[in-house]
Amino acid sequence: MARLKDLCKNPELFSSGHRACAGCGEALAVRQVLLATPPNKVVGIMPTGCTEIFSSIYPHSAWQIPMIHTAFETAASTAAGVETAYRFRKKMGLIQDDLKFIAFGGDGGTYDIGFQAISGAFERRHRFLYVCTDNEGYMNTGIQRSSATPYGAHTTTSPAGEVVPGKQMHRKDIMEIIIAHNPAYAAQTTVALWNDLVTKVQKALAADGPSFLNILVPCPLGWGHPGDMTIELSRLAADTCFWPIYEYENGKYKITYEPKEKKPVEEFMKPQGRFAHLFKDEQGKAIIAENKRYIDAQWALLHKKQEALCVA
Amino acid sequence: MILAKTGNEALAYAMKQINPDVVAAYPITPSTEIVQIFAGYVNDGLVDSEFVAVESEHSAMAACIGAAACGCRTMTATASQGLALMHEMLFIAGGLRLPIVMPIASRSLSSPLNIHGDHSDSLASRDSGWMQFFCETVQEGYDTLIQAVKIAEKASLPAIVAVDGFILSHCLERIESFEDKKVRDWLGKWKPNWDLLDIKHPILVGPATMQDYYFEFKRSQIEGMNRALPIVEEVQADFAKQFGRGYGVIEEYKTEDAEAVVLLMGSACGTMREAVDALRKQGKKVGMVKLRVYRPLPHPILKQALARFKTVAIMDRADAVNSYGGPLFTEVTSLLYDLPQRPKALAYVYGLGGKEFTPEDGIGVLEQALAGKKDALVTYVGVR
Numbered sequence: 001m002a003r004l005k006d007l008c009k010n011p012e013l014f015s016s017g018h019r020a021c022a023g024c025g026e027a028l029a030v031r032q033v034l035l036a037t038p039p040n041k042v043v044g045i046m047p048t049g050c051t052e053i054f055s056s057i058y059p060h061s062a063w064q065i066p067m068i069h070t071a072f073e074t075a076a077s078t079a080a081g082v083e084t085a086y087r088f089r090k091k092m093g094l095i096q097d098d099l100k101f102i103a104f105g106g107d108g109g110t111y112d113i114g115f116q117a118i119s120g121a122f123e124r125r126h127r128f129l130y131v132c133t134d135n136e137g138y139m140n141t142g143i144q145r146s147s148a149t150p151y152g153a154h155t156t157t158s159p160a161g162e163v164v165p166g167k168q169m170h171r172k173d174i175m176e177i178i179i180a181h182n183p184a185y186a187a188q189t190t191v192a193l194w195n196d197l198v199t200k201v202q203k204a205l206a207a208d209g210p211s212f213l214n215i216l217v218p219c220p221l222g223w224g225h226p227g228d229m230t231i232e233l234s235r236l237a238a239d240t241c242f243w244p245i246y247e248y249e250n251g252k253y254k255i256t257y258e259p260k261e262k263k264p265v266e267e268f269m270k271p272q273g274r275f276a277h278l279f280k281d282e283q284g285k286a287i288i289a290e291n292k293r294y295i296d297a298q299w300a301l302l303h304k305k306q307e308a309l310c311v312a
Numbered sequence: 313m314i315l316a317k318t319g320n321e322a323l324a325y326a327m328k329q330i331n332p333d334v335v336a337a338y339p340i341t342p343s344t345e346i347v348q349i350f351a352g353y354v355n356d357g358l359v360d361s362e363f364v365a366v367e368s369e370h371s372a373m374a375a376c377i378g379a380a381a382c383g384c385r386t387m388t389a390t391a392s393q394g395l396a397l398m399h400e401m402l403f404i405a406g407g408l409r410l411p412i413v414m415p416i417a418s419r420s421l422s423s424p425l426n427i428h429g430d431h432s433d434s435l436a437s438r439d440s441g442w443m444q445f446f447c448e449t450v451q452e453g454y455d456t457l458i459q460a461v462k463i464a465e466k467a468s469l470p471a472i473v474a475v476d477g478f479i480l481s482h483c484l485e486r487i488e489s490f491e492d493k494k495v496r497d498w499l500g501k502w503k504p505n506w507d508l509l510d511i512k513h514p515i516l517v518g519p520a521t522m523q524d525y526y527f528e529f530k531r532s533q534i535e536g537m538n539r540a541l542p543i544v545e546e547v548q549a550d551f552a553k554q555f556g557r558g559y560g561v562i563e564e565y566k567t568e569d570a571e572a573v574v575l576l577m578g579s580a581c582g583t584m585r586e587a588v589d590a591l592r593k594q595g596k597k598v599g600m601v602k603l604r605v606y607r608p609l610p611h612p613i614l615k616q617a618l619a620r621f622k623t624v625a626i627m628d629r630a631d632a633v634n635s636y637g638g639p640l641f642t643e644v645t646s647l648l649y650d651l652p653q654r655p656k657a658l659a660y661v662y663g664l665g666g667k668e669f670t671p672e673d674g675i676g677v678l679e680q681a682l683a684g685k686k687d688a689l690v691t692y693v694g695v696r
Contacts, residue, residue, distance in 0.1 A: 057522060084364050
């Protein structure tokens with residue numbers, strides 16, 4: 001259990017002055033992840049995406065850790081190369097430090113175009129933490145749908161049209177796909193739950209093998225909410241069970257945040273522009289109802305998984 | 313030591329002697345054996361290298377970039393569709409000025425699918441900021457791969473060493489190899505200017521740039537390529553001194569009094585020597601210019617060499633699909649353009665998809681060149 005009193009003594013490894021939008025959940029996630037790591041221990045890898053653009057426009061850099069960016073779909077494969085270089089150095093006695101590696105990818109670079117590289121790197125057991133900062137769309141390119149975009153959401157490639165009201169499929173369950181790779185540690189969290197997040201980063205970095213952290217990061221521009229609502233929405237996502245907070249370790253699931261009172265999903269959806277069209281007519285209400293059904297089913301399933309003894 | 317080795321075996325053997333720090337690769341015909349044999353060296357403990365059997369060529373190049381950014385001597389091998397899949401990452405390796413070295417067994421590109429040798433893959437990568445060396449023989453492939461490591465590190469540029477798919481990659485040849493230690497001593501250790509794993513001095517590799525800096529970065533990369541030619545020559549000369557075998561960036565064959573020559577690259581140069589010899593026996597003044605280094609294009613040397621002939625037949629083992637001539641033809645003719653006395657240039661495309669190129673085909677080209685006449689704007693040699 002991290003204490004704010006201790007965390008605030010850590011140096012800021014992701015410095016202020018970067019170019020993220022006001023209220024950006026992704027920038028908060030990166031900052032929180034790095035607050036959980038000791039200085040001079042971590043090397044970062046990132047794909048092309050929002051984070052890369054707002055943190056690294058030459059000649060500026062917000063990174064106080066070594067950081068490499070290559071292409072959109074290559075965070076995991078570049079990380080594999082960096083981690084292999086480290087193993088080579090260690091083996092040859094050329095490096096004494098114990099280093100950790102963290103790749104930061106958005107949902108586009110993780111669920112979609114970069115997935116093959118992640119799957120490959122996890123199968124090969126490269127020891128690094130892959131952090132997905134999931135804002136449920138290709139926000140960097142102008143709010144297009146990704147396979148993380150929830151059912152019914154408006155994006156520029158799944159627009160709320162006269163006939164088709166937003167995205168017509170549920171999101172991809174990336175956690176289950178990652179868990180099928182038998183990771184050393186995998187967890188899902190969000191930026192409102194900083195303590196949960198920090199604890200999970202520390203567990204993931206200590207794990208002996210590939211680890212994965214999926215962080216829900218509200219995007220004011222893409223979701224259409226005021227910048228000062230980011231943390232509130234992030235908390236509502238957890239409280240409505242839209243975004244279950246749990247971890248997977250040693251073959252077992254554990255829900256690490258159980259809302260005292262499960263709130264209706266409308267409370268999470270209503271303040272967001274991307275769902276606004278759903279509150280206008282019967283067709284939209286049916287989509288909200290389907291979202292509810294899906295969320296309830298997933299939440300119940302997660303409880304069953306937690307109860308089951310799942311040893312890989 | 314004299315060895316009987318196929319092109320792939322010889323390149324893998326050179327890799328063993330180079331003993332790179334990291335190799336990340338994905339198999340593809342006809343270069344598969346290179347990494348297959350190398351994986352054997354790794355698992356038999358004959359090299360110190362970390363070998364990563366990645367899940368695609370795209371990831372292979374990404375992993376190589378990651379490793380090279382950490383200052384590791386890094387290699388991979390590929391061909392054809394694999395090189396095409398790497399295409400995006402080739403530019404990133406070039407832009408980051410990382411001296412990754414990659415033997416390729418040159419092969420055609422789909423569609424239609426064809427696994428045999430031509431230069432479509434490497435020439436399609438020509439603008440990616442990689443140096444490119446084309447080899448005539450297995451021996452030359454072996455020697456060039458060793459040289460390429462030193463050239464790449466001195467020039468801060470990645471390098472492709474191309475041997476023709478199947479024609480060389482699977483052809484058994486007698487090669488003269490060197491001792492492991494001699495190769496390793498000659499190469500020495502690479503000392504990069506920066507290192508991502510230097511944790512006390514954090515750096516950002518591969519930033520985004522706006523309109524204000526992108527061009528400046530590219531300009532300095534271009535300058536790097538401009539300065540690479542003397543480095544190639546210097547390393548080749550040093551190699552010749554050390555190992556007793558020398559190469560030029562271009563090589564001329566029976567050109568002293570030639571009126572017409574062919575310019576070409578790769579294994580077909582061997583065939584063309586036969587054709588030149590045959591016509592020389594008949595007293596015809598023909599010769600050959602072999603281009604060994606395609607990037608950096610040795611344009612001052614090439615220009616000076618070609619200026620004195622009446623006719624140059626320029627032969628491409630790839631087509632640019634521009635109805636005008638292959639990549640080598642268009643480049644070389646444009647560099648000849650401002651000569652006061654230009655040789656006549658004839659465009660030939662040959663051997664696509666492994667189509668056999670025979671001494672008789674070569675004789676046909678040379679005779680046309682000598683006559684200074686051609687049937688069409690571009691002649692497609694040996695097409696039914």
